[in-house]
Amino acid sequence: MSVAEFFSSMDYGPAPEAARPAVDWLDAHDRRFDLFIGNEWVAPKDQRRFDSINPANGRVLAAVAQAGATDIDAAVAAARAAQPGWVVLGGHGRARALYALARAVQKHARLLAVLESLDNGKPIRETRDIDIPLVARHFYHHAGWAQLLDAEFAGYEPLGVAGQIIPWNFPLLMLAWKVAPALAAGNTVLLKPAEFTSLTALLFAELCQQAGLPPGVLNIVTGDGATGELIVNHPDIDKIAFTGSTEVGRHIRAATAGSGKALTLELGGKSPFIVFDDADLDSAVEGVVDAIWFNQGQVCCAGSRLLLQESIAERMVDKLRARMENLRVGDPLDKAIDIGAIVAPVQLARIESLVAKGVAEGATLWQPSWSCPEEGSFYPPSLFTGVAPASTIVQEEIFGPVLVAMTFRTPDEAVALANNTRYGLAASVWTESINLALDMAPKIKAGVVWVNSTNLFDAACGFGGYRESGYGREGGREGFYAYLRPSWTKNLPPYGADEDRPAPEPGTVAADLPLIDRTAKNYIGGSQKRSDSGYSRAVVAADGRLLGEVGEGNRKDIRDAVEAARKAVGWASAATHLRAQILYYIAENLAARQREFRDRIMAMTGAKRRAAAKEVDAAIARLFSYGAWADKFDGAVHAPPIRDVTLAMHEPVGIVGALCPDEAPLLALISLLAPAIAMGDRVVVVPSPRHPLAATDFYQVLDTSDLPGGVVNIVTGDRDGLARVLAEHDEVDALWYVGPAAGSAMVEGASVGNLKQTWVNNGKRRDWFDPRQGEGRDYLRHATQVKNIWVPYGE
């Protein structure tokens, strides 16, 4: 087109970013890459390689190594060998190293951006303006955490060797999110990039070499799912961090169950984008563009479910269609492109098949009038209307530029629709009313809520999901904890063999006079309930006498207990002062019956009088601790580098299942119950199977302490049997298990259904009397999850 023709048409014309520097870099490596192990480039032992392809044109960019078992062993060994030295380097030393990496990323920003765009197909505008700057920011921020580690995380230590598996949608950014906190905390790393997008990780490895990162601290092992499997199952890895599909996440949870590996999962989403009638609709339209047409919609937190208040729905849809008509799909290296290439033909096929399914189910599909480039994997922005929550495309994560729109009438209905999903990663709320926005944000089950904005990220603000969107956070203080453990957990003794032995046969009831029979029942929804099983289990004293009987709890008791807990949802929003008052009141009432509980403990466990009294005292003190904490475990306000406040709220996890050990039957019970209820969780607790009477006595204390029914539910019976039922219950959000190692493994494995957050002791025995081990922030963090609410402001 000539200048005169452009003058007449006023079309944009091509605005290509030069690919040459990235192509030169690939050529300089003969378009063939090895594994990066111990700061050296190592050919894969069996010489297997696979192609990395430019999705914009289908051409091969380079051959990338497929790491096999020997290679992974070598990489793990390199990481293991490097770890002690990396710790000894100290926080300041590691801060220097991370600072150097941040600078290296900035110095080579454009090369990284172009290479990323070539390999992934995302627009150069995004890699240049979003991905790479966020990568640098993440390393800077975590250089800071390394520097402050000793001061801010006293009593914590690194986990050891971290195996990290990242997705293809933000290749280098996900590397940064994984690598920066791991290294800052003193871990060494084995990172596997996604099979489709290995190249920027390999370039990053070169930058690490140049920056002088010590050998073995970061190892980049390329490969496909089989390589990932080798990492997940490797016995000498301490932590697995995964970002990717919920399906693979579930598989990893199952594979690592009982291995003792720490695990964080950052999984899928089907995030709601809610527009109220008092929103700035034109801005909301741009928000939708940034929500679902960012990175071709291949974003785990993409706002893919548009919820529109009925009164403005039609106008919004009209505006959206007009806006979609103006979007430009094409060459990712064109600077004036909104939507680039879908990462690979297989992903394109998945999008096409889900869209076809949507059409087949009767939804109305709208796409712009223009067509996509013929060559390469491209898909147009797409909008479905005429869908309902029951539609497949409303439930399934499409991971493409496809939006579904539904309407709602009231804020409550918006919440209900927003939460009608297995996922809970992010949400976007558009309204000019601060009252409405701040009312909505806590009600939406999602780890991130953006008010009048979307897809904002910053290293200081944690990111991560609820429900099947995974667990753990990345970024912020909460994300940093994912690479640390309390130092006291290191050398704990295991549970002895005697714990697994069956209780002795009961003898006869020993008493001078016949006692009035006391029937210990389950405690469900604030009242005593006989076990559904109709069976009882004997409680035997230390001396072999029959102390009494408790119900043999079963599946239905757990079901009822969880149902009661569900109904007690008001506890989550009860004032923290009220929760504190009730905890103190429980302590007060327990103190009033101190001798009775002391005697009970003596009878059950054979403890000496002083020891039993000490346990009751410790339990009372623990209740006081959490009464104290109830209104003090505050969230934070972050100041990311835009005009915004991000409120990091500590929200209760929800319904917590707690399985108690046999030792310290009262203190352990209180130690698990109290932090949960202090934080607003509801609890289904299975007390010590062998010494349950302290718990069944305890519900009388609860009854007299104004605790609303359903907040604490007690089901007696077989710990591991009931643990399995809880683990498999989709309404239970978190499960805490303290007991022998086999139970930990079972709980982790059985929790894959709804990917509930598990917290297990891996068979290690803690000292409940030691406040460092038995109470405090670690418990509170497990009782809460952080929701980051972004509130950009300004008039």
Place this chain on the structure above:
Amino acid sequence: MSRGEQPAAAGSGAEVHQMPGRAGAMQDSTGRNPGTELELDWLEEVRVNRSAVERRTATLAPRRAVKKDAQAAWLLKAVTCIDLTTLAGDDTAGRVQRLCAKARRPVRSDLLEALGVADLGIHVGAVCVYPMMVAAAVEALDGSGIPVASVAAGFPAGQTPLAQRIAEVEAAVAAGAREIDIVITRGHVLTANWQALYDEVRAFRQACGAAHLKSILGTGDLATLRNVAKASLVAMMAGTDVVKTSTGKEGVNATLPVSLVMVRTIRRYRELTGQKIGFKPAGGISAAKDALAYLSLMKEELGRDWLEPALFRFGASSLLGDIERQLEHHVTGRYSAAFRHPAA
């Protein structure tokens, strides 16, 4: 170009899409905006989220890079949309004549030939002066098809009795101005006296007769984007043909966020009435790449029709000079210097 610090903008613009009758004047053949009653309900539904607006404008230009031949064409288009302006206390007939000569030939003819656009008759959109200079400008532009625009109504502050402001508009029209750039009373916006604002703009519209009315909102004085949106809407309801951001004399003049809000209000008014309103950002637009960003904004938010001087103008003093340099660079591949281009 211009002397001293005052705005002296360049422009030339008879352009291809000419309307019948009053060649060069803003608005198209579908006629003028007749305005509406003062619809306060429309104001009630105005919502502007500043952070979101800023995010849009921050990413708009990076989303729409225009390069090479397309860029040259866009810069030429920008030239045709410039209101070449001088608004200074020391303006004289001689000064205005020189400006008008530049308005007729804003870009060196050898450059236009090299770009293959010599036959497009490129000139600026209008010449904009004070009322006292209108006669001189009309004479200097005789036969060029370039309209003369006059600021009026107590420019720049508007703190003059209404009768005098109306008389000033009438005098400028009588002197031959075909476009009148009035300033609104900012106080009416700050006190939400929409009726007074409406009545005032209505009166100016009346006084304009056949001349096109541009309403300068003085957005830098309006404090909030919501005020900008509401003031825009009231001016349109009162019959303005164009909304203009600034006098060039406020502390803050045209910005992309303010422009986005005004442009979206133009879109809204069109949805409500079917009328197309023009837009003129003024003040502070000095770089060729700024001009490209504004053109992208118009194209993306309003469409192709708003890339013509009938519906879009720049009020800018130093913009033309930068565009000339960029065009020469496009032709020669060498960076250019200001002295190589004829002064205004």
